[in-house]
Amino acid sequence: MRLFLPTFIRLFLLLFLVAGICYLIGGTTLMWMSISIVLLGWISVQLFYLTRLIRWLNDQQSKLQGFGIWGHIFDKILSLRKASLKRKKKLSASLARFNHIIEAIPCGIIILTEGRIEWFNPLICQHLNLNYQNDLKGILQNLIRLPECQQFLQEKLDNQPLTLKLSIPDGQYFKRILSISRQPFTQQSELIITQDITQQEQLDDAQITFVANVSHELRTPLTVINGFVETLSDIPDLPLEQRQTFLGLMQKEGKRMLNLLTDLLTLSRLERGQSTAGDFQQFNLSYMVNQVIEATQNISKGQHQFIIEVEPDIYFYGLESELYSAFSNITFNAVRYTPAQGVITVQLSRSDTDHAIFSVTDTGIGIAPEHIPRLTERFYRIDNARSRQTGGTGLGLAITKYALAKYHSTLEIESIFGEGSCFKAVLPVIAKEK
Numbered sequence: 001m002r003l004f005l006p007t008f009i010r011l012f013l014l015l016f017l018v019a020g021i022c023y024l025i026g027g028t029t030l031m032w033m034s035i036s037i038v039l040l041g042w043i044s045v046q047l048f049y050l051t052r053l054i055r056w057l058n059d060q061q062s063k064l065q066g067f068g069i070w071g072h073i074f075d076k077i078l079s080l081r082k083a084s085l086k087r088k089k090k091l092s093a094s095l096a097r098f099n100h101i102i103e104a105i106p107c108g109i110i111i112l113t114e115g116r117i118e119w120f121n122p123l124i125c126q127h128l129n130l131n132y133q134n135d136l137k138g139i140l141q142n143l144i145r146l147p148e149c150q151q152f153l154q155e156k157l158d159n160q161p162l163t164l165k166l167s168i169p170d171g172q173y174f175k176r177i178l179s180i181s182r183q184p185f186t187q188q189s190e191l192i193i194t195q196d197i198t199q200q201e202q203l204d205d206a207q208i209t210f211v212a213n214v215s216h217e218l219r220t221p222l223t224v225i226n227g228f229v230e231t232l233s234d235i236p237d238l239p240l241e242q243r244q245t246f247l248g249l250m251q252k253e254g255k256r257m258l259n260l261l262t263d264l265l266t267l268s269r270l271e272r273g274q275s276t277a278g279d280f281q282q283f284n285l286s287y288m289v290n291q292v293i294e295a296t297q298n299i300s301k302g303q304h305q306f307i308i309e310v311e312p313d314i315y316f317y318g319l320e321s322e323l324y325s326a327f328s329n330i331t332f333n334a335v336r337y338t339p340a341q342g343v344i345t346v347q348l349s350r351s352d353t354d355h356a357i358f359s360v361t362d363t364g365i366g367i368a369p370e371h372i373p374r375l376t377e378r379f380y381r382i383d384n385a386r387s388r389q390t391g392g393t394g395l396g397l398a399i400t401k402y403a404l405a406k407y408h409s410t411l412e413i414e415s416i417f418g419e420g421s422c423f424k425a426v427l428p429v430i431a432k433e434k
Contacts, residue, residue: 053077108194111185115139115153118189127178127194140192149180157182157190163197177201213379217260217394221253263395266325267378270402285316285356285429288324289348296331296346304338307345314348314356315430318407326403329396330360330411330423338364338420351426359424367415375413376401 049070056064066074108124117138125132135143141153152162161181177198183191228246289310334344345361374380379394401411404425415421
C-alpha cells in the first residue's frame with residue numbers, strides 16, 4: 001500500500017499541473033483534453049505491464065522488468081518465486097529422503113481407507129504379490145482372497161498380528177511366512193503392516209530340529225551303555241570274554257558320545273565367532289596339511305591309495321587348530337566313503353600369489369545332486385546307518401563351513417554319484433616366510 005500512495009499522489013499532482021497550465025492557455029476544453037490524454041497514457045502503461053505480467057505467468061523463463069511501481073511489483077514477484085522454488089526444492093529433497101526411508105524399512109506398509117488401498121510401499125508388493133500400478137485404489141479383500149486374511153481384515157483393530165503362510169510365484173513357487181498387523185491411522189483409515197518372518201521361522205525350526213537331533217544322537221549311545229551297565233549289574237558272574245566285549249562296546253559308544261560333544265562345542269564356538277583376530281598367528285599351512293594327511297592315512301590303515309601333492313612352504317595367518325579340524329573333516333570323510341583300494345588325492349597349491357587351493361578328491365561312492373546343497377547342514381546325513389557305522393557325528397562339514405567362512409572362503413563340492421567326489425577350498429595366504 002505504501003508503494004501505491006506516492007504513485008497516485010504524483011499522478012494527481014501531474015494532472016493538476018497539466019490541467020492548470022492548459023486552462024490558462026486554452027481554457028476548459030484544452031484542460032479536459034490534456035487530462036484525458038494523461039489518463040489515457042497512464043492506462044496504456046498499466047495495460048502494457050499487465051500484458052507483460054500475464055505473458056511471464058505463462059512462460060516464467062522470460063524476463064520480467066518494470067519501471068516505478070511495476071518494477072517494485074515485479075521484484076517482489078520474482079523474490080517470492082525464488083523463495084517458492086527454494087522451498088519446493090527443499091520439500092522435494094525431504095520427500096525423496098522420506099521415500100528412501102520408507103523403502104529401507106524392512107516392513108510392508110499399506111494405507112487402507114474404507115477398504116481401498118490409498119498408498120503402499122514397494123516391499124508390500126513382494127510380500128502380498130501386489131502390482132504397484134494396477135492395484136492402487138483397489139479393494140484389498142478382492143486382491144487377497146485367502147480366508148484367514150479375509151477374516152483378519154474384518155476383525156477389530158485391537159486384534160493380534162496374523163501369521164500367514166503364502167505361496168508366492170517367483171519363477172518357482174516358494175513359501176513365505178508373514179506377520180500381518182493392523183493399526184489405526186486416521187478416523188477412516190488404517191495401516192496394514194507386514195513383516196517377513198520366513199527366516200526367523202526357519203531358524204526356529206532349525207533349532208527345534210537341532211535339539212531333536214542332538215537328543216537322538218546322545219540317547220543312542222547312552223541307551224547302549226545303560227543296557228550293558230544293567231546287564232553287568234544283574235549278572236555279576238558274567239564270563240570274562242563276554243564282559244570284555246560289553247566293556248569294549250561301552251567304550252566305543254562313550255568315545256562316540258565324547259566326539260559328538262567335542263564337535264558340538266567346536267561348532268558352537270565357531271558360530272558365535274568367539275575367536276578374534278588377536279588369536280590368529282602365522283603358521284606353515286603346508287606342514288599342517290601334511291599332518292592332516294598323516295592322520296588320515298592312520299585312519300585308512302593302508303586300505304586306500306593316497307596321491308599327495310602338497311606345495312611346500314605355503315604360509316597362512318589364522319587359527320591352526322580350526323583349520324586343521326576343517327581339513328581333517330574333509331579327508332576323514334574321504335576315507336569313510338571310499339571303498340578299500342580306492343584312490344584319495346590330497347592337493348595344496350598356490351592358485352596365484354595371494355591364494356592357495358586345498359582339495360580332496362576320491363573315487364568313493366559319490367553324492368547324488370539333490371544332497372549336495374545340504375551337506376554342510378548340521379546332522380544332515382545321506383545314509384544314517386553308514387554314517388554311524390563309520391563313526392561320523394554329522395557335524396564335520398558344518399564345522400568346516402564355519403571355519404572357512406572366517407577367512408571369507410567357501411567349501412566347493414563336486415560329485416558324480418557312484419564315481420567319486422571333490423571337496424575344494426580357496427584360502428588367502430601370505431608370502432613365504434624369510
